Amino acid sequence: MTTDRPTAxxxxxxxxxxxxxxxxxxxxxxxxxxxxxxxxxxPPAVRARGVSKTFGSRRSQxxxxxxxxxxxxxxxxxxxxxxxxxxxxxxxxxxxDLEAPTSGSLEVFGKPAARARADQDYGxxxxxxxxxxxxxxxxxxxxxxxxxRAPRAERKQxxxxxxELVGLGDFAKxxxxxxxxxxxxxxxxxxxxxxxxxxxxxxxxxxxxxxxTRERMQAELARISLETGAAVVFVTHSIPEAVFLADRVVVxxxxxxxxxxxxxxxxxxxxxxxxxxxxxxxxxxxxTEVREALHAGPVSASGAHER
Amino acid sequence: xxxxxxxxxxxxxATASPAATERIGRVVAPVVVxxxxxxxxxxxxxxxxxxxxxxxxxxxxxxxxxxxxxxVREAFxxxxxxxxxxxxxxxxxxxxxxxxAAWARVVDGMLAFVVASxxxxxxxxxxxxxxxxxxxxxxxxxxxxxxxxxFVPVYVNTVRGLRQTTPQHRDLMHSYSASGWxxxxxxxxxxxxxxxxxxxxxxxxxxxxxxxVAEYFGGPRGGLGSFISTSAATSAYALAxxxxxxxxVLGLVAYVVTVLIERLVQWRLPTGxxx
Numbered sequence: 001m002t003t004d005r006p007t008a009x010x011x012x013x014x015x016x017x018x019x020x021x022x023x024x025x026x027x028x029x030x031x032x033x034x035x036x037x038x039x040x041x042x043p044p045a046v047r048a049r050g051v052s053k054t055f056g057s058r059r060s061q062x063x064x065x066x067x068x069x070x071x072x073x074x075x076x077x078x079x080x081x082x083x084x085x086x087x088x089x090x091x092x093x094x095x096x097d098l099e100a101p102t103s104g105s106l107e108v109f110g111k112p113a114a115r116a117r118a119d120q121d122y123g124x125x126x127x128x129x130x131x132x133x134x135x136x137x138x139x140x141x142x143x144x145x146x147x148x149r150a151p152r153a154e155r156k157q158x159x160x161x162x163x164e165l166v167g168l169g170d171f172a173k174x175x176x177x178x179x180x181x182x183x184x185x186x187x188x189x190x191x192x193x194x195x196x197x198x199x200x201x202x203x204x205x206x207x208x209x210x211x212x213t214r215e216r217m218q219a220e221l222a223r224i225s226l227e228t229g230a231a232v233v234f235v236t237h238s239i240p241e242a243v244f245l246a247d248r249v250v251v252x253x254x255x256x257x258x259x260x261x262x263x264x265x266x267x268x269x270x271x272x273x274x275x276x277x278x279x280x281x282x283x284x285x286x287x288t289e290v291r292e293a294l295h296a297g298p299v300s301a302s303g304a305h306e307r
Numbered sequence: 308x309x310x311x312x313x314x315x316x317x318x319x320x321a322t323a324s325p326a327a328t329e330r331i332g333r334v335v336a337p338v339v340v341x342x343x344x345x346x347x348x349x350x351x352x353x354x355x356x357x358x359x360x361x362x363x364x365x366x367x368x369x370x371x372x373x374x375x376x377x378x379v380r381e382a383f384x385x386x387x388x389x390x391x392x393x394x395x396x397x398x399x400x401x402x403x404x405x406x407x408a409a410w411a412r413v414v415d416g417m418l419a420f421v422v423a424s425x426x427x428x429x430x431x432x433x434x435x436x437x438x439x440x441x442x443x444x445x446x447x448x449x450x451x452x453x454x455x456x457x458f459v460p461v462y463v464n465t466v467r468g469l470r471q472t473t474p475q476h477r478d479l480m481h482s483y484s485a486s487g488w489x490x491x492x493x494x495x496x497x498x499x500x501x502x503x504x505x506x507x508x509x510x511x512x513x514x515x516x517x518x519x520v521a522e523y524f525g526g527p528r529g530g531l532g533s534f535i536s537t538s539a540a541t542s543a544y545a546l547a548x549x550x551x552x553x554x555x556v557l558g559l560v561a562y563v564v565t566v567l568i569e570r571l572v573q574w575r576l577p578t579g580x581x582x
Contacts, residue, residue: 098478117484124482130475134497143493147483 043110045199045231046072046095051104053090064090066256067104074109074198077225077232077269079242079249081290087257088235089203095233096124096201108199120148122199123192123230127207129184131176137187138163138172144194162190165224182213189221193228200225200232206241215278218244222273239294243286244273251293261293363545372549378534383553385530386518389446390561393453394514398507400454401461408462409469409495418462426459430517434524441526449521449530456517457510461503468502469495504569511565515558531557 053065065087072078080088093099094106097117108116116122123144131140138159145155163172166186176184185205192200205221206214222245225232236242242249243265251261265286267277277283345365351357352364359367372379408415430452437448472494480490522532531554538547 096482098481117482120484122482124479126475126478128475130473130479132476132494132497134500144483147480147485147489147493 042074043107044071045074045076045109046070046233047107047110048091048095049105051091051094051101051106053087053094053099054102063256065094065101066258068257068259070250070259072199072231072233075229075231075269077234077245077247079234079236079246080252081236081239081242081249081294082252082257083254083294084237085257086252086254088252090257091252092201092203092233092235095199096122116199120144120195121197122201123195123197124201125185125188125192125203125205127204129176129181129188131184131187131191133176136173136175137168137179140176140187141190141194143191148195158194162193165193165227166190166220180213182209182217185209185217186220189224193224193230196228196230198230200228200230200234202232203235204237205234207236214241219273221245226269239287239290240278243267243283243290244277249286249290251290253294260296263290263293360542360544363548367545368548368552371543371545372552375546375549379531379549379553382529382531382534382550383557385446386515386522386532386554387557387560389449389521389530390453390515390518390557393450393455393518394457394507394511394561396450397454397457397510397514398461401458401506401510402465402503405462405465405469408466415466422459422462425455426463428455430456430520431524434521434526438521438525444527446527448526449518452521453514453518456513460509460513461506464502464506464509465499468499468506471498471502500572504565504572508562508565508569511561512558515554515561519554519557 048068048070051065051068051070052063055062055064068087068091070078070091080091082088090099094101095108095113097113100114106113109121111119111121132143135143141159141162142155145158150158159172163169166189168183168186168190171179171183176187179187185208189202189205192202202221206217209217218241225245232245234242234245246265247267247269249263249265250259251263252258253260263286267283267286271277348362348365352359352362352367404414404418408418433455434448434452437451439448441448441451476494476498477490480494485493518530519532522530523536526533528537531550535547535550535554538544538550
């Protein structure tokens, strides 16, 4: 598994040149400082042009996505919101190269999505934590590092950092079934961050959590995304969650799935995501704006059939 | 045997007994049942005077076992080795073929009928055929029978185990660009392990029983099964029972060994497959 990423050469590693870089205190917005080969500015984290996706056989086709254009800048936090069946998860899966678009072009950091996946340019988290039950918390987080043959010492150090980052220092040796749902999801997020991806793809990661855990997790994700400086594509169906976390909320509608509106939240990255923000009138007005944008589109009354 | 677990329960409330007492109880209870059983048996033979042709007493069986200890031990090893070799061979073939079947549906389709046939073949029918096939002085027929008996549960359970991965886990491995081997070794195999172990546990008792029963139907003289039948045929009933005791011990040894293997795997993979 070669992960020949377009980063600056690492001088002090002889035999593992293709491993993730060991420097820990990576500055925010790594895309700008670690890509000397893009003279005219870093490419956006995601650029989708006229992307469509249809599922099914010739007889019964379902159009999940129709002519979607979306650009996510490096370091930007974008929330995809919309009713069930609007194709928001499908769009995320296309970016992750878990599915291939039927038509249109999709680039991740200026590369085809398949190449970006091979280069491990993104980390991914799903609605279910999806931990391997026979591995400890630490071993679960280490999984991507093991698969990409990171040296043992570096792996250990990175896992220790991540366990602290998600506040599970005391649970590194626990098994997933000993943890609550929220804690499992934190492990999944730590795992998605293991290789310092410049892009995080999250498909309703807090969808299965109770409201209180969910709000706490949102605050933590906001902190983590600020600390790592990674771009985030965050699929959700919660309006407050989208506004609370994102720089930009992309509103989608169903049948066919397409983007109907985009709302810049205007809440800077440096604004602390806490209870005060949730009670801020500006926050409320953005929530209202997103809600109206959602309802402006033809609301699918019956809910959804496909993803 | 089934009464041993329930026996201590009515005497004292379960909540009141500390863990230590319960542990001792778990050891003592079956011993008590065993002693009572043996005493009852001896009582039937000595006091009620049941004919020794019908039922030799435990004392008699014990002394036969003592007198013929070397012979019994040799027979024990012969049968044990046949069962172990058959189990090993059946397990390896079962796992390899199950791996192929899980990897390609075509293989599964090809094997399904063969496995279903093997599963219903009676040892009684197969043993004479294989014994004459390999010749009267060869153990291979018996080992082949044990292997066939062991193969079926291992294959069936392993195929099922190898299909336990969830779509999300597969997506995750795909997102890591994991190679086929990596996906197999870090996802598919650990998911399958508890199922494989279950298969081996079932197979171990089947292998012992098959190796024993196969000895009834010809082949070289030697082994517990053949001595049970010859002893019974020459009216040496107590000696036949002595061999039966050895056969029980062999079955228990096989059981304990597989439990230990299971513990070992569970220690490595504590919660098993999916949770």
